[in-house]
Every structure is written in structure tokens, then in C-alpha cells.
Amino acid sequence: MKSFKVVELKLEHEENYIILDIIDGIIINKEKGEAPWLIEISTSPDFKDILKEMIGTEVEILVTITRHSNEPARFRGTFNEMNELDQALSLIFNGKIIVQGPTYAEDVLTHLLSEGYEEETLLHEFKSIMESKKEIKTSDD
Structure with a gap:
């Protein structure tokens, strides 16, 4: 233990x-x-x-x-x-x-880009998800 x-x-x-x-x-x-x-x-x-x-x-x-x-x-x-x-x-x-893998940040960014986020909204959403450590569904899931 x-x-x-x-x-x-x-x-x-x-x-x-x-x-x-x-x-x-x-x-x-x-x-x-x-x-x-x-x-x-x-x-x-x-x-x-x-x-x-x-x-x-x-x-x-x-x-x-x-x-x-x-x-x-x-x-x-x-x-x-x-x-x-x-x-x-x-x-x-x-x-x-x-446990979030070594590609977590890339997965978050890929997910947000596929959702159509751009510029300031993309940055805001990225920071929010990275802080919350929310699970992101990827094509590998």
C-alpha cells in the first residue's frame, strides 16, 4: 500500500x-x-x-x-x-x-477542432478541458 x-x-x-x-x-x-x-x-x-x-x-x-x-x-x-x-x-x-495517456492534450485539441471550434473559443474550451481533465472520446475508444 x-x-x-x-x-x-x-x-x-x-x-x-x-x-x-x-x-x-x-x-x-x-x-x-x-x-x-x-x-x-x-x-x-x-x-x-x-x-x-x-x-x-x-x-x-x-x-x-x-x-x-x-x-x-x-x-x-x-x-x-x-x-x-x-x-x-x-x-x-x-x-x-x-489515467490520461501521453497524447491527452493532442486528443483534446483534435476533438475540439473536429467540433468546429476556432480561435478564442478553441483556446477557451481547450483550457477548460485541460483543467477539468474531462474524458475525451477518440476513435480508438
């Missing part, structure tokens, strides 16, 4: 991201099974009502580990549990890291 400190977590919700205020967090690679990664964080109760509705559902997360300067990884899994602590919430997720 390997574990890493979680320094930032963005939870996808209704085509936007909830940026959770991380008090403490860990991501563990159990190195086996269908959902080899476990994320546990403690966060402020600011989004308690929204989070409560998401328990038991499949979620997509951008998780940054170790340092804020690292690129976030895309995580897909289940939001399993929310527990109330004194002045915080403990959240637990199980799932997998979505």
Missing part, C-alpha cells in the same frame, strides 16, 4: 466543482481490486447539505496530492460515507484514478 497527503480536492457537482476546504486528508492506493484507491478527508461543514445528498453516488473528483504545485489527478468512484466530527466532516471515497 502507498499513501499520500491530499492538499486539494474539487468535487464535481452539476457540471461545476465544489472546492472543499481540506483540514486534513489522505489518499491510499490499496493496489488491488476494482476500486484500489481510498480517499479520506476532513473538511469544514460548509457544504454539508449538498454532500449529504451525494452519499452513495458515483462521483468525479480532481485530487491534488503532496504539494499544491502538483497537477491534480482525476478520480472516479463512490462517495461512501460522511461522518460529523466536532467542527468538521469526514468524507470517504473509494474508486480509481483515471
